[in-house]
Amino acid sequence: MTTFWLAAAVLLLAALALLLIPVLRGQRAQAEEDRTALNVALYQERITELDAQYAAGALDSTQLEQGRSEAARELLADTEKGGLQVRSPLGRWLPLALSLLLPVVAAGLYLQWGASAALTLRQEMAQAPQTLEEAVARLEATVKAQPDNAEAWYFLGRSYMSQQRPQQAAGAFAQAVDKAGRHPELLAQWAQALYFAGNQRLTAEIRQLGEEVLAQDPQDVTVLGLFGVAAFEEQRFAEAIEYWGRLAALLAANDPSRAAIEGGIARAREELIARGESVPEPAAAVPAVELKVKVSLAAELADKVQPGDTVFVFARAASGPPMPLAAKRLTVADLPAEVSLSDSDAMMPQLKLSGFPEVQLVARISRAGSPTEGEWFGDLPPVKTAESSTQVLVIDTPEVR
Structure with missing residues (x-):
């Protein structure tokens, strides 16, 4: 400043x-x-x-x-x-x-x-937050200075949920939907926040949001989990098994939440058996998704970067939220390198590669270590998540600010 x-x-x-x-x-x-x-x-x-x-x-x-x-x-x-x-x-x-x-x-x-607030905010963002409270304060400052920043509203909502503040989270997700449109992942987070803000009651509004999400993305893990919990609490055990079964099929074998979901399914089965009702068959597992990417640096940039500069390699939905679905972190000294991106590299559990048919692969060099902005980048046209061949990605383009 x-x-x-x-x-x-x-x-x-x-x-x-x-x-x-x-x-x-x-x-x-x-x-x-x-x-x-x-x-x-x-x-x-x-x-x-x-x-x-x-x-x-x-x-x-x-x-x-x-x-x-x-x-x-x-x-x-x-x-x-x-x-x-x-x-x-x-x-x-x-x-x-x-x-x-x-x-x-x-x-x-x-x-x-003028943009004095944005300039001050940019300087503050150069340093990583030390606590969740500091991160929330920065996000609140961001949406105040940039009220049309849908990504900031989304992450603010996620942070509020981490602080057990579902009412404020619902308001933040509503703003994200208003700025970015009715994307299923945003609607799912909004529905979940409303559910916890309303004493865990599945209202007509929440059900409508959830159904809108599943109509666009039947594999949305947030809504599947939410509907499974709501059905179990209302003793609709067959529905709970259906939703939780679909969710378990999407989770990796080593996912920490898988055991809790399978435990809930087992309890719902016991309730149905005690009632003498039929038990639904479990859903089939979804094939794993893995994208292989070979990342290199253009020769003309060799003298313009430092070996310790951070390199982010990430995939984001070709049509969907701007936030990365999966990411890996390297340094310039590691290049050229071959990395793989899969559901296990997901930035958020409800946003995985397997939930999107096409993604865009991006690599960015950032001296400040920021995944959202840097000095040089490279990207590729959208590729199908089912693609098995190795994608070649060259970092060769200066960032425009």
Whole structure:
């Protein structure tokens, strides 16, 4: 921020100079005019004196002409020393008034429409947050400075949920949906926040949101889990088994939440057997997704990056949320490197590669270690998540800010 204000001060001084230099020149011009007038008066006095001496017979005609010529030369010499001066049509006081008003008006306009808040926020974001509370405070500052930032609203909602603040989370997810559109992953988070904010009751609004999500993405893990919990609490055990079975089929074998889901399914089965009702068959497992990516650095960038610069390799939905689905972190020293991205690399459990038919692969170099912005990047056109061949990704494009 200090650098910005120093630069602004330099520009302000330059603008003031453009206003004040003509005023100072005008003062000098006035002095020159006063001296010229004095010289003319002295010339006229000298001519009058010569005429009087000629009339008294003290000078002859030749001496009179010589005296007149000498006086004229002296007047011309004094005039040439002063030079031709042009008075400013603005006068003297208008530039002075403008020089006083300019800093005040510039500061007021910048505070009203400038980006000081965004600049301060950018500097704060350069350092990683140390606590969840600090991360939430930064996200709150971000959405205040950038109210149309759907990604910031989404992560703010996630952070509120981590703090057990579902009411505020529901409001943040609602803003994310309003800014980014009715994407299933955003609607799912919104429905879940509303469910916990409403004392874990499946209202008509929540059900409608969940059904809208499953109509677009039948494999959405958030809604499948939410509907399974709600069905179990309302003793609709067959529905609970159906939803939880579909969810378990999507989870990796080593997923920590899988045991809890399977335990819930077992309890629901016991309830159905005790009632003498039929037990539904478990859902089939979803094939695992793994994308292989070979990442390298363009030769012309070798002397423009440092070995310790961070490299992020990630996949994001070709049509969906802007946040990464899966990511790996490397350094420039590791390049070239071959990495694999799968559901086990998911940034969030409810957003996995297997839930999207196509993704875009991106690699970014960031000296600050930020996955959202850096100095150089490379990307590929959308590829199918079922693709088995290795994708070649070259980092060769400067970031545009």
